[in-house]
Amino acid sequence: MAFLHDMRFRAYFYQVVAIGVVILVGWTMFSTASGNLAKQNIATGFDFLSRPAGFVITEAAIAFEATDTVGRAILVGIANTVKVSLLAAIFGTLLGLAVGIARMSRNPLLARLALVYVELLRNVPLLLYLFLWYSLIILILPPVRQALNLLPGVYLSNSGLVVPAALVESGGSALLACLLGGAVAAFAIRRVSMRKRVATGRSNHGGLIATAAFVLPALLLWLAGGVGISWDFPTAGKFRLTGGLHVRPEFVALLFGLALSVSANVAEIVRAGIQAVNKGQWEAAAALGLARGKTMRLVVLPQALRIIIPPLTNTYLTVFKNSSLAIAIGYPDLVMVSNTVMNQTGQAIETIAIFMGVYLALSIAISLLMNWYNAHVALKER
Amino acid sequence: MKQALLSICAAALGLTMAGQASAAGTLETVKARGKLVCGVSLATPGFAAPDDKGRMQGFDADICRSIAAAVFGDGDKVEFVPTNINTRFQALQSGEIDVLSRQTTHTFSRDASLGLDFGPTVFYDGQGLMVAKSLGVASAKELTEAAICTLPGTTTAQNISDFFRAINGKFELVVFESPDENRAAFYSGRCEAITSDRSDLASIRAVANNPDDYVVLPETISKEPLAPAFRQNDSNWGDIVSWSVWLLMAAEEKGITQANVDEMLKSEDPDVQRMLGATEELGKMLGLDNNWGHSIIKSVGNYGEVFERNVGEGTRLGLTRGPNALWNAGGLIYSPPIR
Incomplete structure (x- = not known):
């Protein structure tokens, strides 16, 4: 019985027991619940996903009609959630980077302003901000019938921003091919020019050439008349503007609230990252004659990035989960669509299981992606 | 939530x-x-x-x-x-x-x-629609292309979708979880109309600044016993x-x-x-x-x-x-x- 005293055996044994207990409890709950549901003649299962939804979702990232299935309605919810979280993460990161650097500024006014910005955003619940932004939009802007006509075809009202929509009528695939090819070429050119520059120490115009490689093919195609674009101008209908591209206030308020909350978190992370870079790096860069801006961009930020990535993952996970606050201000995200589905089918447990599963899966995907990126930029010790 | x-x-x-x-x-x-x-x-x-x-x-x-x-x-x-x-x-x-x-x-x-x-x-009860009197609308059928505010409650969203599908009209649906936001969006003019059970519309109208500015349209678009x-x-x-x-x-x-x-x-x-x-x-x-x-x-x-x-x-x-x-x-x- 010597193995009973083996530390490694014990460690494994306890873990196996713990997992076993969790599985047993989970399975017992699941089987009793489904047994009781069946006994009470309550419909269970996921058949309802293939039934027609019967309700409309106006703000849909993918096309949706009332005759589509419940499953597709939930898919629309997922797409809307991903759309708003992704945009909020991008805008928030760019803004947060700027604010974080401003926090470190030697100009006291700028540094203090950045501090106030961060503290105001971090210390009030996001939900209150969402109510605030949404109320501001719908109360300050005029109703749609008195919409402000900012530019020809551009209208602003409390029903959102309406701009002319560009419809690609012909040559769409050629344009896409040009853009994709351009992007690949630009990426390759930039890599080669960077390598050349590291090897020779002389600056070349790699960035400029790469940009040209990206833009020129598509531009030439367009100028040569290879793409037919027609503009769909909004026109005044009976109650509101029809046609054109609508950016609705619910989406804007949510995007604004999420992006600002991300930016405050990112600003603090960036500040911490910059401060964690050894002071000697600044002094060494100054000794080489680099200006302060260049020191920041070329010496400090690349090193700070390694420290920034792990907490940034947390921020991205938070914004993704916080997007469920959309429900308060009428943006049809996953939770909102699921709620409507629940009300119609009465199958709350299944619907909740779906949206919890989706949040879990997407959160894990974000974590994996960020971990991969982290491993990519981490200091490689050999 | x-x-x-x-x-x-x-x-x-x-x-x-x-x-x-x-x-x-x-x-x-x-x-x-x-x-x-x-x-x-x-x-x-x-x-x-x-x-x-x-x-x-x-x-x-x-x-x-x-x-x-x-x-x-x-x-x-x-x-x-x-x-x-x-x-x-x-x-x-x-x-x-x-x-x-x-x-x-x-x-x-x-x-x-x-x-x-x-x-x-x-x-x-039955689901109805309420609009501002100034809109000059006499029937729900005139509300095609309008934006309509509602709560995700029960079958409200489905009923209004069915109603406009039957008359082949399009509309914009804005769904709020919170009754307060729903009312605020309607009063501010974000939506032309608000839809709910008629008994509920009566209480929404009762708490408006000026209840006489709003009118419940005659149509009852669903049966809600x-x-x-x-x-x-x-x-x-x-x-x-x-x-x-x-x-x-x-x-x-x-x-x-x-x-x-x-x-x-x-x-x-x-x-x-x-x-x-x-x-x-x-x-x-x-x-x-x-x-x-x-x-x-x-x-x-x-x-x-x-x-x-x-x-x-x-x-x-x-x-x-x-x-x-x-x-x-x-x-x-x-x-x-x-x-």
Whole structure:
């Protein structure tokens, strides 16, 4: 019985027991619940996903009609959630980077302003901000019938921003091919020019050439008349503007609230990252004659990035989960669509299981992606 | 949201334990507990909302009281459980509540698939639309292309979608979880129209800065018969709920009121005598005291009194009886004979 005293055996044994207990409890709950549901003649299962939804979702990232299935309605919810979280993460990161650097500024006014910005955003619940932004939009802007006509075809009202929509009528695939090819070429050119520059120490115009490689093919195609674009101008209908591209206030308020909350978190992370870079790096860069801006961009930020990535993952996970606050201000995200589905089918447990599963899966995907990126930029010790 | 998740967890846990609760009949469970547990709305003035003394007031709350009065002879032996719109049925299925009296529409799929049954319709409602008078709209059919605000509640979104599909019109739907945001968006002009049950539109209009600026359009786009619900396969309990409701209606028909119920005990009318337990033993057949009918009217009054006190023309909601008048006054309220 010597193995009973083996530390490694014990460690494994306890873990196996713990997992076993969790599985047993989970399975017992699941089987009793489904047994009781069946006994009470309550419909269970996921058949309802293939039934027609019967309700409309106006703000849909993918096309949706009332005759589509419940499953597709939930898919629309997922797409809307991903759309708003992704945009909020991008805008928030760019803004947060700027604010974080401003926090470190030697100009006291700028540094203090950045501090106030961060503290105001971090210390009030996001939900209150969402109510605030949404109320501001719908109360300050005029109703749609008195919409402000900012530019020809551009209208602003409390029903959102309406701009002319560009419809690609012909040559769409050629344009896409040009853009994709351009992007690949630009990426390759930039890599080669960077390598050349590291090897020779002389600056070349790699960035400029790469940009040209990206833009020129598509531009030439367009100028040569290879793409037919027609503009769909909004026109005044009976109650509101029809046609054109609508950016609705619910989406804007949510995007604004999420992006600002991300930016405050990112600003603090960036500040911490910059401060964690050894002071000697600044002094060494100054000794080489680099200006302060260049020191920041070329010496400090690349090193700070390694420290920034792990907490940034947390921020991205938070914004993704916080997007469920959309429900308060009428943006049809996953939770909102699921709620409507629940009300119609009465199958709350299944619907909740779906949206919890989706949040879990997407959160894990974000974590994996960020971990991969982290491993990519981490200091490689050999 | 967190609250919804919590209540769903609670419902799921409840379901795992529901086996024991449903083994005994609901009546025995309720009697042993000494009070009725009744699921009502979170806070809907006129239907179920606590007053300034913390007493639950409203139409749905009074239905609960009438059932409690039938069982215990005392309409105050009720515990009101505010239920979330998403988890109300789970609360009933799991045995957390004995009766669901929560502005709940009786529909086929709920009846057939949720393990519950519905009592008699206590309130005939229907979904309507409200617009600002300044819009100059006289019919819901003119609202194509308009933006319409609504709550995700029940079948509202589906009904309005069906309505516009039938007339082949497009519209923009804006759905809010919070009633306050929903109202604010409508008042600010974000939406041209707001849609909900007509009784609910009346209360939305009542709290506007200037109620006269708004008008409820004539169309009723759906049938919303609101009825109390109870667990399936407990026919004795179902009878108690149904007949408590019908007794309220029959009492109005016979002119029995909260004020004159004691005098009515001496009435010569055999129907009234049976209802109030002066003759025969109808209460015993349900497993109740014989004076159950007397207790109900003593605690809440008759159907008309319940209506007028909570949602009638004298209240903030200011609803007329309409389809909720007695059958012999042109309405739909009709009780089977109590004999």
